[in-house]
Amino acid sequence: MNADWWRQAVVLQVYPRSFADANGDGTGDLEGLTDRVPHLVALGVDAVWLSPFYPSALADGGYDVDDHRDVDPRIGTLEQFDTLVATLHAAGLKLIVDIVPNHSSDRHPWFRAALAAGPGSPERERYVFRAGDTPPTDWVASFGGPTWERVADGEWYLHMFAPEQPDWNWDHPDVRADHERTLRFWADRGVDGFRIDVAHYLTKDLSGPLPSQAELADCPEGLHPFDDRDDVHEIYRSWRKVFDEYDPPKAAVAEAVVRTHRRPAYASAAGLGQAFNFDLLEADFDARQFRRVVERNLDLAARAGSTSTWVLSSHDVVRHASRYGLPDGTSYVEWLRTDGTEPQLDLAQGLRRARAATGFLLALPGSAYLYQGEELGLPEVADLPGVVLQDPTWIRSLGTAKGRDGCRVPLPWTAGGDTFGFGPPGGLPAHLPQPSWFARYAVEVQDADPTSTLNFYRRALARRRELQSGEGLEFLDTPEGVVAFRRPGGWVCVTNFTTSPVPLPPGEVVLCSDGDPGGPGLREVPGESTVWSRT
Template sequence: MNADWWRQAVVYQVYPRSFADANGDGTGDLVGLTARIPHLVALGVDAVWLSPFYPSALADGGYDVDDHRDVDPRIGTLDEFDRMVTALHAAGIKLIVDIVPNHSSNRHPWFQAALAAGPGSPERERYVFRGSEHPPTDWVASFGGPTWERVGDGEWYLHMFAPEQPDWNWDHPDVRADHERTLRFWADRGVDGFRIDVAHYLTKDLSGTLPSQAELAGCPEGTHPFNDRDDVHEVYRSWRKVFDEYDPPKTAVAEAVVPTHRRPRYASADGLGQAFNFDLLEADFDARRFRDVVERNLALATEAGSTSTWVLSNHDVVRHVSRYGLPDGTSYPQWLQTDGTEPEPDLARGLRRARAATAFLLALPGSAYLYQGEELGLPEVADLPGVVLQDPTWIRSLGTCKGRDGCRVPLPWTPDGPTFGFGPDGGLPAHLPQPSWFSRYAAAAQAGDPTSTLSFYRHALARRAELQGPESLEPLDAGEGVVAFRRPGGWTCVTNFTTSPVPLPAGDVVLASWGDPRGGGLAAIAGEGTVWLRG
């Protein structure tokens, strides 16, 4: 078995509650995912990244975990998980699962024991409790509000996210040992790798005089009280030993939102092995920006001895069809507060750019991460009413920031039916309402159209699998507003970031990002278009 399968894999992220609902309760489940494996096979992905499926009160979309070694009953059972793994592997698809190590939920048995045991107890040492009249610091949590929550006996506990997500104390041996048990639990069930949530947090130093919120930015690198500390890599070195107990070794990818020059430590061979690069996701559709992102991240991957990851959308951001249809510099939180009407995105342009950027991304050496629904060209559902929103950002911001629900609306599989095929007819409505215009984006409606976005993705992934070779590229001089590079094996990717056509270089077109992806009879590269050429 190829131990390096992950280095240039195409990984498809499944947000399970919104992928496919087999039992009609309005929530996606493992049986639904298993039934849709043929879609993943036809798409041509190498692996699935499964977002949290653990028991949870859903205070943060499943990232508030009650039990790290079980399945939420609304999503399935361990037996159904095992059957899903078997079916994925039979289809030639690997499985990566989300691990959430910075915090548990406030319903976790250890946190409930800590509350019951009281101040000074061994149970409280597994979390970060402090006793004082006032909050120990003025730090602001990621979802808004303070990072400290007071309990009935007067002590405060730390939560970098929502109050329902108390932070672990990673200095405690029980915490370290229990997480290694969790890794082995899922690895023993056939999981091939792990995506590590907020890998830059975990270890903390709250001794001495703590900086204020305003002073946090001035902390020397590696010594911040809770963010990107040097000692977090001790944890990942121990995890690497666990991964290497298996043949082939299990893989891991860090969600490490850190300065770019700090990223290679997370992706090192004695650490997690790979780290997310969100730079293309954050870049405007601009030739210089894309060129600089590629050059910088290939150098970082070489420094780490790893490969880069390329991402345009995930469960935490506005879908890139909508982003590319908005004016550069748009504030997405403000845009969502207007229900996506000010300004109104040019979705035709957004989709044109999205397909061009996807073809660019898939031509790069390294692994590509796709988010469910992007193969359908789905835009953001920007007009969800406040009464249905589930994201803690909406609650913690007191209704001033809509958050991430607009990219988590359940997928449309068919152009008709009460949930567009997400669930069976006669079942409950989808847990987030689907707009009527989802009909035209349905997978079944696109499958037979050779010019559809789904057909484009299928063709692009099939050609990528044929052409993929050594992990290198040669930049080419292609003129202002155009980025081109040659890959080993004699094929070239050219992206036109301008709005006007440019001459088509010599060679046989194997992929075009607009129209028919097979690209027959082309005389030029369309404005905001990408081609792959062989020869």
């Protein structure tokens, strides 16, 4: 078996509640995902990253975990999880699951025991509790509101995210041992790798003077004292020993939102092995920005002995088909507040640029992480009414920020039906409402159109599999506004970030992002498009 499968894998992130609903209760489930494995095979991905499917009150979309070693009954059973693993493996696909180690939910048995046991108890030592008449700090949590919540006996517990997500105390041996038990539990069930949520936040030290929120805001790099501490890597070195107990070793990738030069520590062979780079996701559709991102991250990956990861969309951000159709510098919080009406979205330009950026990304060495629905060119659903919103950002911001629900609306599989094929006929409505315009993005509609975004993704992934050889990249001289590079084996990727055509490189055109199914007869690289050619 190939132990290095992850180095250049294409991974599709599946947000299970919004992928496919087999039992008609309005929520996506494991059986629905299993039924759609042929879609994944036809798409051409190498692996699935499955976002949290654990028992949860859904205070944060499943990232508030009640039990790290079970399946939410609304999503399925352990037996159905095993069936999913077997089905994926039979189809030649790997499975990566989300691990959420910074916090549990407030319904976790250990947190309930901590509340029941009271101040000074061993049970409370597994979390971060503090006494006092006032909160230990005035820090603001990631979803808004304070980071400290008071309990009935007067103590405060720390939650860097929502109050329903109390932070673990990673100095406690029980916490460390229980997480290693969790890793082995899923590895023994056949999981191929792990995505580590907020990997940079685990270790915490409250012993010394702590900055105020104002002082944090004034920090030149905006660093929190719990952010990216050196001692967090002791945890990942111990996890690597667990991963290496298996043959082949289990893969892991860190969600580590840290200063750029700190990423290699998470991606080292003695640690998790790979770390997310979100730089392309944060860049404008701009040639200089894209080239700088690639140069920087290939260097970082080389320093770590790893490969880089490339991401354009996820469950946490506005979909890139919408981002690229908005003016540079747009505040997505403000745009969502207007229900997506101001500034006006240019859908055609957004999709054209999104396809070009995808062509660019898939030609790079390293792992490509796609997000469900981007293969359909789905834009953000920006006009969800407040009454249906589920993201804690909406609640904690007192209705001033919509949050991430617009990229989590369940997928359209068919052009008709109450839920566009997300659930069976006669089932309950999808847990987030799907707009009527989803019909034209449905899988069955795009399947029949050779110029569709879905078929572009299929062609791009098939060509990538044929052409990918080695991990090298050589940038070529280009006019301003164009980025071109050559990959081992003699294939070239040219991305034209301008609106005017530019000359084609020599060789046979094998892919064009701008609607042409194969590129025969193409004489130029169209504006805002990507072309691959080979000599």
